[in-house]
C-alpha cells in the first residue's frame with residue numbers, strides 16, 4: 073500500500089456558481105476527507121482559486137487533479153507537497169476581558185506573534201497567523217482560560233514552483 | 246414584435262430582433278442544426294412548447310411517454326448519427342425523470358443536450374411547486390450544466406452547451422431555464438461557440454509519445470489491441486483499419502467498441518470483458534504489448550486489476566488525460582484525437598504478419614466454438630436459445646442492421662453474436678447498464694437512420710421498464726423492430742443466483758402479461774415464436790415489414806451466458822462453463 077501524504081491542491085477556476093459542488097464532489101466520490109478548504113480570488117482578474125488540503129497517496133492526488141482539470145470551468149489544478157509551498161493559516165480566539173492583563177497570556181502572545189485585535193468591556197480577541205502546529209499550540213495554552221470562541225481558517229498557500237495560469241489563459245484568448 | 250434598430254457604429258446596419266427567451270431557445274436549436282428532439286411538456290416549460298408549436302415545420306418534437314424515454318431516444322439518435330441528441334422536460338419530476346438517461350450518456354460519452362424548465366427565478370429556493378434543484382442533482386452526471394435566469398443569456402449558453410456536448414470526449418449537458426427567462430425578451434444574436442478558455446477538449450499531440458509507442462509496437466512479438474468507442478466517437482474507423490492491416494495486430498473490441506471494425510474482419514478477434522470471447526480475454530495475460538485505443542479499462546473489461554496484463558507493456562491512446570493511469574498503469578500514453586494520433590503513428594509502424602501469434606487466437610476460438618458457440622447457435626435441445634435468434638437475425642440482416650440491445654443476458658448474446666458491417670451499429674447501455682434503454686433508444690436510432698433496419702433486442706424484464714414507449718411507436722409510426730427474448734426471468738441476475746447464491750432465485754422470476762395483446766393494443770403487428778421451426782420465417786417476416794413489428798421469442802428459461810469472468814477473478818480465469 074502506498075503511504076498517505078499531505079498534499080495541497082490548488083485549483084484555478086472560472087468564477088461560477090455551483091462549481092464548488094462539482095469540485096468537492098470529486099473528493100467526495102473517492103471518500104477523500106478534505107482537511108481544509110479556502111476559496112479566494114487569485115492573481116488573475118475574475119479567476120478564483122481553491123486551496124484544498126488532503127492526506128492521500130500520491131497516485132490518488134494525481135488522479136484527483138486530472139479529474140478536477142476535466143471539469144469545464146476548471147482552468148488548471150496542481151498538487152504540491154509540503155516542501156513545495158509556503159503556507160499559513162489564521163486563527164481567532166475570544167477570551168474574557170478578566171484575562172487581558174494576565175502576564176502568561178501576554179508572554180504567549182509575544183512568543184507566537186499573535187496580537188489583540190479588539191478589546192471590549194467583556195471580551196477581547198486574539199488573532200494569529202502561522203502554521204497549523206503553531207496555532208494548535210497556542211490553542212492548547214489558551215484553552216484553560218475558557219475560550220469563549222475559537223475559529224481557524226483553511227490553509228492558504230503559495231507555491232515555490234510556477235503555475236503558469238496567465239500564460240495558459242492568454243494562449244486560449 | 247420585430248423592431249428594426251439602426252446601429253450607428255461602422256456603417257453596418259444590423260437588424261436587432263426582440264424575441265422571447267423561449268423563441269430564442271428554438272432559434273438556437275435551429276442554428277445548431279437540430280431537426281429532431283424528444284421530450285414531454287409541463288408547467289415550467291410551456292412557453293418553449295408554445296414556440297415549438299409555432300416552429301413545428303422546422304423542428305420536429307417527438308412526444309415520448311416518459312422523460313426517461315426522451316433521454317434514451319436522444320441517446321439512440323446521437324449514437325447512430327454521431328450528432329448531439331436533444332431532450333426536453335419540465336421542472337421537478339420531468340427533470341428528475343431525465344436523470345437516468347443523463348447518467349447513462351455521461352458514462353458512455355454520448356453527446357446530448359437536455360433542456361429543462363424551472364420555476365420562476367423569484368421562486369428559486371422556496372420549495373415552489375415542481376421546484377427541484379436539478380443543477381445540484383445533475384452535477385455529478387453531466388459534463389456541464391447551467392441554470393439560465395435571464396433571457397439574454399440564452400444564445401451564449403446554448404451555444405456553449407452544444408459545443409461542450411460534442412467536443413473532446415462528448416457527454417451530456419443540462420441547461421435549466423427559469424420560466425421568467427423563457428417569457429422575457431432579448432436581442433437575439435447567435436454566435437457558435439468554438440472555444441472556452443478553461444476547457445481544453447483535445448490535448449496536444451506529443452510526437453515523442455507517438456515515437457515511443459511506435460518503437461514498442463515494432464519490437465513486440467505478441468501485440469494485442471483493445472479498441473473502444475473512442476474509435477467511433479473520433480470517427481477514426483478508417484485510420485484504425487489502416488493501422489491494423491499494416492501491422493496485422495489482433496484486435497479485440499470492448500462492448501462499446503463493437504461495430505467500429507466489421508465483425509467479420511480477419512483481424513477482429515472478438516470482444517473482451519466479463520462475457521467477451523475466450524481468446525482475447527485469455528491472451529490479454531499473454532501479450533507482450535497491450536495497445537488500448539479509445540477505451541477506459543472498465544472493471545467489466547479488466548476483471549481483477551492485480552492480475553490484469555501484468556506481463557505486458559501498455560500503450561494507451563485516449564483523448565481524456567484523466568483516463569491515463571486511472572485503472573491500469575501505462576508505459577506510453579498517447580494523448581490526442583485518435584483520428585490524428587493514428588495518422589501520425591502509421592508511417593512509423595513496420596509491416597508485420599504476426600502469423601503464429603494470430604494462430605493462438607484461432608486455437609482458443611476453436612475451443613470456445615466447441616464448448617460454447619456451437620451449442621448457442623446450433624442447439625440440439627428443445628428450447629430455443631438467444632444465440633440462435635441472433636444467428637437468424639444475422640442471416641436476414643446480413644450484418645447491415647442497427648442492433649439496439651437492453652441490459653442482461655440477451656445483451657451479451659446480442660453483442661457476442663450480432664454481425665456488424667458498419668460502424669455506429671451497436672447501441673447499448675454499457676457503463677451504466679440501464680434496463681429499459683433499448684426500446685426508446687431504438688426509436689431514436691430509427692429516426693436518426695431511417696434508411697436502416699433498427700432491431701431492438703430486449704429481455705422480458707427490461708422491456709417492462711419502458712414498455713410505455715410503444716405509445717411513441719404508435720404515434721410516430723417509427724418502424725422499429727422489437728424482439729423480446731422472453732425467459733420469464735430476470736435472466737442475468739438469475740444466472741448469478743444460480744452460480745454464486747446456490748440457486749436461491751430471490752425475486753427474479755417474472756409473471757408476465759400477454760405481450761402480444763399489449764402490442765396489439767398499440768396497433769403494432771405482433772407474433773410469438775415458441776418453436777425452432779417457426780423462428781427463421783418469423784424473423785424474415787418481421788424484417789420484410791415496412792412498419793413497426795413486435796416479435797416475442799420464448800426461449801429456454803434457465804440458460805446461462807458463457808464465457809464468463811466471475812467478479813474478482815482474473816481475465817485468465819475466464820470460464821467456459
Ligand SMILES: Cc1ncc(C[n+]2csc(CCOP(=O)(O)OP(=O)(O)O)c2C)c(N)n1
Pocket residue numbers: 651652653654655656678679680681703704705706707708730732734735736737738
Ligand atoms: C434499471 C436497472 N435495474 C436493475 C438492473 C440489474 N439487472 C441487470 S441484468 C438484470 C436482469 C435483466 O432481465 P431481462 O430484462 O429479463 O433480461 P435477461 O437477462 O433475462 O436477458 C437486472 C435486474 C439493471 N441493470 N438496471
